[in-house]
Amino acid sequence: MNDEDLIVVGTGIRTVGQLTMEALSWIKKADKVLYVVSDPIAEELIKKLNPNGAESLYTLYAENKPRLQTYNEMIEKTLSYVRQARTVCMAAYGHPGVFAYPGHESIRRARAEGYKARMLPGVSAEDCLFADLNIDPAMAGCQSYEATDFLINGRIIDPSSHVILWQIGVLGDATYKRYGYEIKGLPQLLQKLYSFYNPAHMVYIYEAPIFPGVEPVVRPTPLYMLPYAGASAITTLYIPPATPPRTDIALTQALGLFSS
Ligand SMILES: C[S@@+](CC[C@H](N)C(=O)[O-])C[C@H]1O[C@@H](n2cnc3c(N)ncnc32)[C@H](O)[C@@H]1O
Numbered sequence: 001m002n003d004e005d006l007i008v009v010g011t012g013i014r015t016v017g018q019l020t021m022e023a024l025s026w027i028k029k030a031d032k033v034l035y036v037v038s039d040p041i042a043e044e045l046i047k048k049l050n051p052n053g054a055e056s057l058y059t060l061y062a063e064n065k066p067r068l069q070t071y072n073e074m075i076e077k078t079l080s081y082v083r084q085a086r087t088v089c090m091a092a093y094g095h096p097g098v099f100a101y102p103g104h105e106s107i108r109r110a111r112a113e114g115y116k117a118r119m120l121p122g123v124s125a126e127d128c129l130f131a132d133l134n135i136d137p138a139m140a141g142c143q144s145y146e147a148t149d150f151l152i153n154g155r156i157i158d159p160s161s162h163v164i165l166w167q168i169g170v171l172g173d174a175t176y177k178r179y180g181y182e183i184k185g186l187p188q189l190l191q192k193l194y195s196f197y198n199p200a201h202m203v204y205i206y207e208a209p210i211f212p213g214v215e216p217v218v219r220p221t222p223l224y225m226l227p228y229a230g231a232s233a234i235t236t237l238y239i240p241p242a243t244p245p246r247t248d249i250a251l252t253q254a255l256g257l258f259s260s
Helices: 021-029 042-050 068-083 102-111 125-132 148-152 186-194 223-228 249-254
Strands: 006-010 031-037 054-056 090-093 117-119 141-146 163-165 202-207 217-222 236-238
Touching: 006 021, 006 102, 021 042, 021 090, 031 042, 031 068, 042 054, 068 090, 068 102, 068 125, 090 102, 090 125, 102 117, 125 163, 125 236, 141 148, 148 163, 148 186, 217 223
Parallel strands: 006 090, 006 117, 031 054, 031 090, 141 163
Antiparallel strands: 163 236, 202 217, 202 236
16 A cells, blocks of 8 residues: 555445445554544444544534535545644545545645545445446446536436436535435426426436345336435436437448448
């Protein structure tokens, strides 16, 4: 293992089986481990691996507090330890750089201040979705958007592709809610999706299990019933392709891609 001032690791969605040996070694070796994990197994393991250095960043969340403010505080805290010339490990659930801002920004700032900083990949919710829903993004391609970003920033869907919408359960809310979100913006999201899909098109509520031996939640629902499908803060929405691709026949022939 090379020396780093800051190493950002993921604990996977399901720590048992998805925490890599490399991430585990860094958690053990670091002087300080700052963690944001969603399951008690990950928390217990981190505390056991590094009893003197483990500190939860979860305590920075507060009811109705803007999540961006919490993320900035996480980054500040991380940098404050890096500046004390200690090896700092930031551990986040899933992949620490997938739909997760603090890890990337901490690395950017640490490097800007002259420190060595690096991220290790982890197993994300999307990786689990590909496995549990038996989907290969090579077939039809895959578009992956944060749900609120998709809604407000004019993102475009190709309905012949797989589509994944993250954070559907916190749509339209930039704050933290401990006991569940009142999802705002669903009527507007449906309106936008109807410009690409039939309201009866089947979509899937997906939640990967965080404990071993537990089945994933895979709940099919017609698009128009999405408001009643019970999306939570850990839900990811999967929309299967609705149309065939618009194949460029001339180009396909020119490239000799038609099999005889
Ligand atoms: C802030 S992002 C964190 C993603 C995480 N870094 C990862 O690698 O998967 C939170 C979103 O990830 C997705 N997510 C997190 N846990 C999940 C789970 N157990 N099953 C399905 N999606 C999940 C949901 O879309 C959720 O709103």
